[in-house]
Structures are given as C-alpha cells and as structure tokens.
Amino acid sequence: MGLGVVTLITGLLGCATAKFKKPWFAILFILLTFVLGCTLLIVGALATFGGVGAIYDKAAGVACAADSSYSMYNYAVDQRLCTDQCRCNEEYKTLWESQQDEMRELGQFERAGRDMNSFRWTSNQDEIFEDWLSCYEAKMKDSWDSNSNQARFIEQGGFEFVKGFEDEFDCGGVCEVPLFYMSRPISDGPPTKGCVEAAAKGMAGKLGTTGVVALITGIMMLIGMIGACPLCTGFSEEK
Numbered sequence: 001m002g003l004g005v006v007t008l009i010t011g012l013l014g015c016a017t018a019k020f021k022k023p024w025f026a027i028l029f030i031l032l033t034f035v036l037g038c039t040l041l042i043v044g045a046l047a048t049f050g051g052v053g054a055i056y057d058k059a060a061g062v063a064c065a066a067d068s069s070y071s072m073y074n075y076a077v078d079q080r081l082c083t084d085q086c087r088c089n090e091e092y093k094t095l096w097e098s099q100q101d102e103m104r105e106l107g108q109f110e111r112a113g114r115d116m117n118s119f120r121w122t123s124n125q126d127e128i129f130e131d132w133l134s135c136y137e138a139k140m141k142d143s144w145d146s147n148s149n150q151a152r153f154i155e156q157g158g159f160e161f162v163k164g165f166e167d168e169f170d171c172g173g174v175c176e177v178p179l180f181y182m183s184r185p186i187s188d189g190p191p192t193k194g195c196v197e198a199a200a201k202g203m204a205g206k207l208g209t210t211g212v213v214a215l216i217t218g219i220m221m222l223i224g225m226i227g228a229c230p231l232c233t234g235f236s237e238e239k
Contacts, residue, residue, distance in 0.1 A: 086135035171198035
C-alpha cells in the first residue's frame, strides 16, 4: 500500500512537472522516480534471476523436513482407492500399469505399502468409484469417527483446499507424492509431484514473469528521471 501511495504521488508530480515546468516539481519527481526505479530493478532482478525462486525452494524444504501428513493421507486415500472397499474402473487398468516404473522411481508404492497387484478393478458399474470423493461419501463418511483428524479435515473445508492445489499446480498430497489424487478422477492417472514442491515452483515461475515487468518498468522510470533533469533549471521567458 505504501508503494502504491508513493507511485500515485510520483505520477501526480510527473503531471505537474509536464504542466507547469517548474524546478521544484521536477526535483521531487526526479527523486521519487530514482527511488522507485532502483527498487523495481532490485525486485525485478531477484525475481527474474532466481533469488525469489531459491527462497521458495528453501521454504518448501523446511516445510517438508518435518512433514507427517502423509500417514494421514495414506490412511484416508491411498489405502482406500482401488481396493475391495472402493474398486476402480477396469477401463483405466492399462493406463496405470503403464506408469508403474515412474511410480516406483517416485517411491509411491513403497510409501503406501502397496503395489499394482494390490489394486482391485471391476467393470461392474455398480461397484466402480471414479474418484476418492465418491468413495468417501459412500464408504467412509458414516463409519469414521466425526472427531477424528481425517473427518474434521474433510468436513471443515480440507477437501476444497486440496482440490484448489491439485487443479492449480497439477499435484497430489503435500510433500510426498501419493498414489492417488484426492479430488481428481482415476482416469487422470497417478500424481507425479507433491503439492508443496509444485506450488513453490509455480509461484517462483509467476514471480519470474513479474520480475521481467518490474525490470522494464524500473528502466522506464529511470529514463523518465533523466528526461526530467533539464526541467530543474526552468525555462527562459519567451521573447
């Protein structure tokens, strides 16, 4: 907000400088454009050349160092889908089997304590669950203790929170890559990255674009500062 106020004042001083061509307007305009221009160049350089991205990566590393959320996710999601409790559509069996090597490399089978042989498929439409939410509504919601961590997380907006991350960053789980998405259908295949890592990289990428804009704006402001310098001396009267 403070930067916005300074920018507004700078714009008004620029208008006054162009209109009245007085040294005192020009001097203030030059000082403020110099400060804003340098600030934007610094911020733009950090965002564009990886400084901010490194900060996000560090934050993600700290957040995941003590992560214990996967045990809950494993109990609520990875141990439920494609089991006898919630069978999956046999139509997607080939898709999942084709991803086995990648899933092993990411440690998804090892963390979940499962392998592809434990997956249960069916072509019976009455037994198929296309996603985790339908499984939860039909098989888990009424049987879970309403005071359990899992139930409270879901009922207090946790599902919508996770869905937002999965849709925005194409990710699953928190730090560890799980077997299944929570909100997306089985037909999308397994997740390939955790949401903390994906969000960190996504935000860093967006800030990189912002950094380029900040660099260009900073350069333009410094050019405007240089262009206003001759106005500090005023103008001679017309003869």
